[in-house]
Amino acid sequence: MNKIRIKPLLFWVLVTIGTGALSYAVTAGAMKGYDEAVKPPLSPPDALFPIVWTVLFLLMGISAYLVWTADARNLTARNRAILLYCLQLAVNFFWPVIFFNAGAYLAALLWLILLDVLVVMTVIAFRRIRRSAALLNLPYLIWLAFATYLNAGVWYLNK
Numbered sequence: 001m002n003k004i005r006i007k008p009l010l011f012w013v014l015v016t017i018g019t020g021a022l023s024y025a026v027t028a029g030a031m032k033g034y035d036e037a038v039k040p041p042l043s044p045p046d047a048l049f050p051i052v053w054t055v056l057f058l059l060m061g062i063s064a065y066l067v068w069t070a071d072a073r074n075l076t077a078r079n080r081a082i083l084l085y086c087l088q089l090a091v092n093f094f095w096p097v098i099f100f101n102a103g104a105y106l107a108a109l110l111w112l113i114l115l116d117v118l119v120v121m122t123v124i125a126f127r128r129i130r131r132s133a134a135l136l137n138l139p140y141l142i143w144l145a146f147a148t149y150l151n152a153g154v155w156y157l158n159k
Contacts, residue, residue, distance in 0.1 A: 005069055012068060013061035019093050020057040024050070027096040033103045040153025056140045060089075063126060063136035070130045081125035088118035105155035112148050119144055 035046075064085050072078035092115055099108035119141050127134035 002069070005065075008068055009062070009065045012064040013058060016061035016064065016089065017054065017057045019089050020053055023093045023096050024053075027100040030101040034100055034154070037105075037154050038157040040150060040157060043150060043153075052143060056143055059136045060085075060140055063133040066133040066136070067126050067129045070133075072129065077125070078129055081122065081129050084118065084122040084125050088115060088122050091115045091118055099151065105151065105158060109148070109151045109155050112144070112151050116141075116144050116148060 031046075064082065067078060067081050067085070070078060091111065095108060095111050095115060098104050098111050102108075119137065123134045123137045123141060126137060
């Protein structure tokens with residue numbers, strides 16, 4: 001069992017949760033349009049979203065830490081996995097801006113599909129480094145699939 005390295009763990013968790021918190025701060029005042037939009041069946045209550053995202057960002061941050069601190073025999077693979085992680089995190093940051101601030105539901109859907117692909121690529125890259133890191137991202141991937149359904153439904157029902 002490896003010893004937990006607190007500084008890198010805090011770094012990855014705080015960067016990940018901080019990205020989500022900053023994205024929320026940028027979009028918090030722009031959710032009125034979404035509140036008035038027709039939503040598809042199975043749309044959860046608005047209060048659920050910050051809870052789910054906080055848990056997901058925590059799991060994501062831990063997974064990045066696990067990859068970063070892995071006994072990387074192949075630094076190129078580790079660096080590629082971390083680069084993919086950071087790229088998907090940046091794409092994740094901008095989705096709510098497109099969806100809520102711009103109200104561009106189709107553009108947001110296409111952006112979210114890009115995020116889905118990047119997260120699948122990240123999970124695969126993480127799996128090559130550390131299986132547990134990949135598994136920690138599976139709830140995120142499942143939630144993104146559900147978010148893609150919700151985004152598609154909002155776009156279709158409000159076009």
